[in-house]
Amino acid sequence: MGGLEVDIKNIEMREVNMDVQNQAQHIFHTFTQGLMVPTIVIVTFLSLAAVWAIGSIISEALTERRGLKEDIPLLLSSFHGKDKEELSLIIKESKLLKRQKAILLELIQYSSLTSVEKRAIAKRLIVSEEERYERILGWTDTISKIAPMFGLMGTLIPLGPGIIALGQGDTMTLANALLVAFDMTIGGLVSAAVCLVISKIRRGWYDSYLVSMESLMECILKEE
Numbered sequence: 001m002g003g004l005e006v007d008i009k010n011i012e013m014r015e016v017n018m019d020v021q022n023q024a025q026h027i028f029h030t031f032t033q034g035l036m037v038p039t040i041v042i043v044t045f046l047s048l049a050a051v052w053a054i055g056s057i058i059s060e061a062l063t064e065r066r067g068l069k070e071d072i073p074l075l076l077s078s079f080h081g082k083d084k085e086e087l088s089l090i091i092k093e094s095k096l097l098k099r100q101k102a103i104l105l106e107l108i109q110y111s112s113l114t115s116v117e118k119r120a121i122a123k124r125l126i127v128s129e130e131e132r133y134e135r136i137l138g139w140t141d142t143i144s145k146i147a148p149m150f151g152l153m154g155t156l157i158p159l160g161p162g163i164i165a166l167g168q169g170d171t172m173t174l175a176n177a178l179l180v181a182f183d184m185t186i187g188g189l190v191s192a193a194v195c196l197v198i199s200k201i202r203r204g205w206y207d208s209y210l211v212s213m214e215s216l217m218e219c220i221l222k223e224e
Contacts, residue, residue, distance in 0.1 A: 033161070039154045040180075043187045046147045050191040053140055053198050065205065069095045072212050079219045084111050087220060100209065103129065104216055115221070122217045129213065133206040137199050144196040151188015155181040 078090055091104045103125050110121050162177030 033157065035153065036157045039150055039157065039184070042150050043147070043154050043184055043191070046143055046150065046191045047187045049139070049143055050147075050194040053143075053195055057198050057202065060202075064097055068097055072215060076215060076219050079216075084108055096212075097209065099129070100213060100216075103213065104220065107217060107220060118221055122221060126210065126214060126217070129210060133202075133210070137202055137206070140195040140199040140202070144192045144199060147188045147192035147195070149188075151185050151192075154184025154188065158184075 075090070075094055075096075079087060082090065088105055088108055091101050091108075094101065096104075107118070107122055107125060110118055113121070158177040158180045162174045162181070165171075165173035165177065
């Protein structure tokens, strides 16, 4: 009798464990399937953001960069021996970016300060520009990193019901699940690839801007 009671208790414990396991799996399955709609919304948003990024870089190339035709070495040589007013006039008539002109003209206005103070101001102006460029690059960098993750989530989540449907012979549900999975994969990867390329192009532009700014500022500080 004792052995029989032990067997009954073991069976009951296994049944309880199975019930708990089934409930836990059901809860987790419900949770993961509930992420499907937010994932679709996020991937859609990231795809639209990538399209917007394409438009923004085309606009930047046709407006700001199109007018940037200044020969920096030639401009640096023109600074030699010039006073504050002459430097301001040269900068205004140059083909630098509007922001570059504004920053250089602002630095010239502090000509009455000491050399240490002017260099501190120049450093602060450069840092401000670096922060601005990092903000511009930040959102495309972020999309290029997270878009594949959400694309993968959108791929895996519908595969669960799809596999179950395959076991039940429901090919229509399986086909719909695979269609959603493929769409999410493509959306995430394309968004990431577009933003990665845009970030790389812009980073090259902005690095060149900063190097030119530092060279021009250094020359202005020496002339003053």
